[in-house]
Amino acid sequence: MELETKAFPKLLVRPVVVVTTISERGISNAAPFSLNSPISFDPPLYGFSCNPAHDTLKNIRENGEFVVNVVGKDFGALMHVLEVDYPYEDNELVHAGLTEERAKAVKPPRIKEAIAWIECKREKEVELGEHVLIVGRILAIGVKDEFWKETEVLDMEIAKPLCHIAGEFFAVDMKEAKYKRAK
Numbered sequence: 001m002e003l004e005t006k007a008f009p010k011l012l013v014r015p016v017v018v019v020t021t022i023s024e025r026g027i028s029n030a031a032p033f034s035l036n037s038p039i040s041f042d043p044p045l046y047g048f049s050c051n052p053a054h055d056t057l058k059n060i061r062e063n064g065e066f067v068v069n070v071v072g073k074d075f076g077a078l079m080h081v082l083e084v085d086y087p088y089e090d091n092e093l094v095h096a097g098l099t100e101e102r103a104k105a106v107k108p109p110r111i112k113e114a115i116a117w118i119e120c121k122r123e124k125e126v127e128l129g130e131h132v133l134i135v136g137r138i139l140a141i142g143v144k145d146e147f148w149k150e151t152e153v154l155d156m157e158i159a160k161p162l163c164h165i166a167g168e169f170f171a172v173d174m175k176e177a178k179y180k181r182a183k
């Protein structure tokens with residue numbers, strides 16, 4: 001079946017992250033994003049696409065720091081709260097009943113209830129019309145012990161990461177598979 005080109009994100013399942021930032025006055029902000037990915041190993045870079053109207057972008061432009069919180073399916077029911085366009089400096093974490101935890105290398109907090117966290121400093125921005133691609137350099141990362149396997153990857157079956165397809169459609173409960181790779 002052929003589809004309209006604008007439907008292409010619906011063919012790509014993507015992890016949902018909740019990006020936390022902080023205003024100049026020190027008030028936290030949180031918002032979910034699914035247009036996101038690691039984009040380089042060395043240097044370690046992460047990218048996500050943000051609508052220019054979002055408070056997330058305003059905060060990153062003010063102080064250049066953000067935390068990418070990797071979240072599980074338990075966050076699915078919070079999406080409709082976290083995605084509300086609250087007034088600037090109205091903290092979504094409070095509305096969602098989530099807990100702020102001090103990050104190691106940046107000022108914005110990480111989310112205590114998240115599976116893992118990736119602390120970033122803005123490296124560059126790329127204007128892409130409807131979105132701005134924010135490229136962040138990774139300064140520190142962490143994962144809760146129970147979600148990290150002895151094999152040194154995220155334990156999919158315990159962490160149950162939340163993934164997005166489009167709109168209200170998400171993907172959860174994926175299983176891990178291991179395939180032989182070329183050396």
Ligand SMILES: Cc1cc2nc3c(=O)[nH]c(=O)nc-3n(C[C@H](O)[C@H](O)[C@H](O)COP(=O)(O)O)c2cc1C
Nearest residue numbers: 031032033034035049050051054055056083084085
């Ligand atoms: C699952 C999900 C994924 C989203 N992905 C994106 C995204 O990749 N880029 C974007 O600009 N907005 C995305 N949004 C919308 C923002 O999270 C939403 O507009 C939010 O209110 C922005 O908050 P802020 O103004 O506090 O930054 C997504 C929302 C949901 C629920």
